Amino acid sequence: MARKISILQAAAAITKGLGVTLREMLSPAVTEEYPDAPPSFEARYRGRHILRRDENGLEKCVACFLCAAACPVQCIYIEAAENTAEQRFSGSERYAKVYNIDYSRCIFCGYCVEACPTDAIVHGHGFELANYHTSALVMRKEDLLEPWPKQADVALPELERKVS
Amino acid sequence: MSKLVTLTIDGKQIQVPAGTLVINAAKQAGIEIPSFCYYDGLSLQGACRMCLVEVERVPKLMTACTLPVAEGMVVRTNTPQVIEARKAMLEFLLTNHPLDCPVCDKGGECELQDMAFRYGAGEGRFVEFKYHVPEKQWSPVVYYDAPRCILCYRCVRICDEGLGVNALGVVNRGVRSEIAPNRGDHLECDECGMCIDICPVGALTSGTYRYQTRPWEMSHVGTICTFCADGCKTTLGVRNGIIIRANNRDRSGINDEFLCIKGRFAFDFVHHPERLTRPLIRTLSGFREASWAEAIELVAERFEQARQQGGRIGLIGSTRTTNEENYFLQKLLRQGLGSNHIDHRQSGDLVSLLMATRGREGALATTADLYHASGILILGADLSQQHPLLAFQIRANYRHHRARVYVVTRGPVREDQIAARSLRVAPGQELEALESLRTELQGLPDLVVLYGDSIKGSAVARLVQWCDSLAIAVRYVCLLDDANSRGALDMGLVPDWLPGYRSLDQMNLQPGLCWEEMLESEELEVLWVVGANPLRRRHLKRRPWLVVQELFLTETAQQADVVLPAASAYEKRGTFTSVCGELQQLQPAAQVPGAKTDLEIASLIALQLGLELGPADPDELLGEIHRTVDGYNVDLPLVAAGAAVPTGPYPDVAAVAVRVDKIRSREDTLFTAGSLGQRSQVLTSVREAPGSLYRG
Numbered sequence: 001m002a003r004k005i006s007i008l009q010a011a012a013a014i015t016k017g018l019g020v021t022l023r024e025m026l027s028p029a030v031t032e033e034y035p036d037a038p039p040s041f042e043a044r045y046r047g048r049h050i051l052r053r054d055e056n057g058l059e060k061c062v063a064c065f066l067c068a069a070a071c072p073v074q075c076i077y078i079e080a081a082e083n084t085a086e087q088r089f090s091g092s093e094r095y096a097k098v099y100n101i102d103y104s105r106c107i108f109c110g111y112c113v114e115a116c117p118t119d120a121i122v123h124g125h126g127f128e129l130a131n132y133h134t135s136a137l138v139m140r141k142e143d144l145l146e147p148w149p150k151q152a153d154v155a156l157p158e159l160e161r162k163v164s
Numbered sequence: 165m166s167k168l169v170t171l172t173i174d175g176k177q178i179q180v181p182a183g184t185l186v187i188n189a190a191k192q193a194g195i196e197i198p199s200f201c202y203y204d205g206l207s208l209q210g211a212c213r214m215c216l217v218e219v220e221r222v223p224k225l226m227t228a229c230t231l232p233v234a235e236g237m238v239v240r241t242n243t244p245q246v247i248e249a250r251k252a253m254l255e256f257l258l259t260n261h262p263l264d265c266p267v268c269d270k271g272g273e274c275e276l277q278d279m280a281f282r283y284g285a286g287e288g289r290f291v292e293f294k295y296h297v298p299e300k301q302w303s304p305v306v307y308y309d310a311p312r313c314i315l316c317y318r319c320v321r322i323c324d325e326g327l328g329v330n331a332l333g334v335v336n337r338g339v340r341s342e343i344a345p346n347r348g349d350h351l352e353c354d355e356c357g358m359c360i361d362i363c364p365v366g367a368l369t370s371g372t373y374r375y376q377t378r379p380w381e382m383s384h385v386g387t388i389c390t391f392c393a394d395g396c397k398t399t400l401g402v403r404n405g406i407i408i409r410a411n412n413r414d415r416s417g418i419n420d421e422f423l424c425i426k427g428r429f430a431f432d433f434v435h436h437p438e439r440l441t442r443p444l445i446r447t448l449s450g451f452r453e454a455s456w457a458e459a460i461e462l463v464a465e466r467f468e469q470a471r472q473q474g475g476r477i478g479l480i481g482s483t484r485t486t487n488e489e490n491y492f493l494q495k496l497l498r499q500g501l502g503s504n505h506i507d508h509r510q511s512g513d514l515v516s517l518l519m520a521t522r523g524r525e526g527a528l529a530t531t532a533d534l535y536h537a538s539g540i541l542i543l544g545a546d547l548s549q550q551h552p553l554l555a556f557q558i559r560a561n562y563r564h565h566r567a568r569v570y571v572v573t574r575g576p577v578r579e580d581q582i583a584a585r586s587l588r589v590a591p592g593q594e595l596e597a598l599e600s601l602r603t604e605l606q607g608l609p610d611l612v613v614l615y616g617d618s619i620k621g622s623a624v625a626r627l628v629q630w631c632d633s634l635a636i637a638v639r640y641v642c643l644l645d646d647a648n649s650r651g652a653l654d655m656g657l658v659p660d661w662l663p664g665y666r667s668l669d670q671m672n673l674q675p676g677l678c679w680e681e682m683l684e685s686e687e688l689e690v691l692w693v694v695g696a697n698p699l700r701r702r703h704l705k706r707r708p709w710l711v712v713q714e715l716f717l718t719e720t721a722q723q724a725d726v727v728l729p730a731a732s733a734y735e736k737r738g739t740f741t742s743v744c745g746e747l748q749q750l751q752p753a754a755q756v757p758g759a760k761t762d763l764e765i766a767s768l769i770a771l772q773l774g775l776e777l778g779p780a781d782p783d784e785l786l787g788e789i790h791r792t793v794d795g796y797n798v799d800l801p802l803v804a805a806g807a808a809v810p811t812g813p814y815p816d817v818a819a820v821a822v823r824v825d826k827i828r829s830r831e832d833t834l835f836t837a838g839s840l841g842q843r844s845q846v847l848t849s850v851r852e853a854p855g856s857l858y859r860g
Contacts, residue, residue, distance in 0.1 A: 062266050062267050063375075064265075064266035064267065064271065064378070065377070065378040065380075065381055066266065068381070069378075069380060079377075080375050080376060080377060080378075081375060081376075082374060082375040092264070092266075092267045093267055093375060094267050094375040117265075117266045118266065
């Protein structure tokens, strides 16, 4: 009698287990195939920074230095300059002539993004930053700026919110 | 001492002198009353209404900045009504004020920002469009952004009362009110930039600092201005070894917050592209760059030859090198090379004054005396142009203490505005004119006499004699040209006396050649010029071997055999002595790779020559000067802490034959300053440059 019961119990357990398998087979997969396939990100993933442009293609950054001030590891270096009538970089009077982020120091805390009054700096989804040379980890404004005209394949987080 | 009045502020009972304003009484009690338009030392305005307080038994709120204390007054600064009033005031101030703080140069050190943060409502209720007018450039150094202006009138008052220029005013009414410059669309003034400094918001901004950086990004180095002799402390904002701005907002130093165009803007010569950074050695086809080792070796070799020939070397020193450098240079020349041909361009006759007042205590006035003395006598100098700080002090003295100012000059000067009497005489005739002032001066408790380069030699002795006959307390200021002209005299950078005005007999030396004689002398083999430009308007008759330590390839450096790139005063440690004898310490701010300080260069030469001259470190040398030079036995920790410490007295002044015809002021205006001034982009670009003296 006891043997019959144990067989039935085993059969029930197998069925239950296979039920889970069957259910999971029908639900969407969570496994990332990276590096064979591009990884997917949550919108607010904090990757390599992107310096954004406004609708006219001008840099949003006005070199207010607040990101550098907020940065806990002091990895942001800025040199400011004034726009001239001939050469206009940003929408405001001042622009960042030099804007470097040292990714050997950046801890991706997002304080710079929070501090930015013009939403110029945001986290992108770039994360493949490894390099054999630390000097190559200092990225310049040209490396960080959003390409212009806008390209479809640049993954920008959905941060288009109106500043009230 | 005026009567004390007892009043209560926020429950604290305090006693202050009668006539004190409530805002200052509260400050003494440690209670802050916010204000924009109230400014210490300037007239009262009552424009901003930020300082409203509640006074018991007064139905309405009162402005604390215009309300003198009264016996038994009860003031409250933290009632709901006051807090609400402050919020409302800030809301009004912000109705048209743009919220461009991220771009504004004042952001981070803006009084309106601070006040809005501390006392503001956090949210405005105005939804209307802000009134906007475009920014204006008034001069190369002053920009005005009208929408940011809160009309506190500080700039108007400092320009009128502090500087006596009165270049700013207010035009239009209501929301369209704005500050306007004296020439309609531009400024013609001293270009001192005091209005920029004093502006509590970013309405007035500096043309040179504009959009360069933000205040917290700089390190701040307090040092002494390297231009005129007044010894203003200037706090340099430095980023990456480059000086970005200068001001003295912390009110440290003898100048409080005052700076003229030179102190505030003319530091740009430091980073001029023509700065020398490699030693140059003359070849047949011109200069070639050389290493320091090679240049020093070559110089030392020629110095050694000159030494062996019996000291056939002359040194023309600078009025912008530190006391330590001057002391070391004269030691190197007198002790090391056995020559007493050592001089610099003298711009005033101090030694005659010291001889005439030998043995007296307190014969020399300090900068503070100019603010406190009840009488000021200006002889033969355009102070507002040549000595802007001294003029500022005298104007403050006139404003606050009603000082009696007497002017005896060859032409109109700005001090005429405040003078009790102004006399116009030919240069050199000042003393003859004094007699008409006798009765007025005799009625004063004390007097400070400032005299320029037209009074020298026996005239100084006559001046002292005449002042003695007034039978009142008289102190003197001998006006000199450059930042360390006084120090060069004190350190014996002259052929006639040793450091501390000691007699040459103490070293068994004969009076040497003065600098003009050195240029013409047949005797000298080597001429060593440190930071001077004697060949600017002359030619050498017979060319000795010429070594020049300079920042730039000046007229003198162009004729040199070896040019050694020197560091400016903003790049080194050491001390300067101001025209009024205050000893102050310099701090290195900028870095110019390649240049070495004159002290370093001189010590390298001494080392190469194998001379034992003791330490060549600025701090140790200051210790040696403190021990050995008369008048410099001062409190060194105070100097190190950044204070201005009065030097003197000089107990052992030698009796020297003053070379009267060699004493001459360069008569710089506010916009000229020798070879440094020529290399300052700001000084050369302002409309007023080069300016002229005695224009009123």
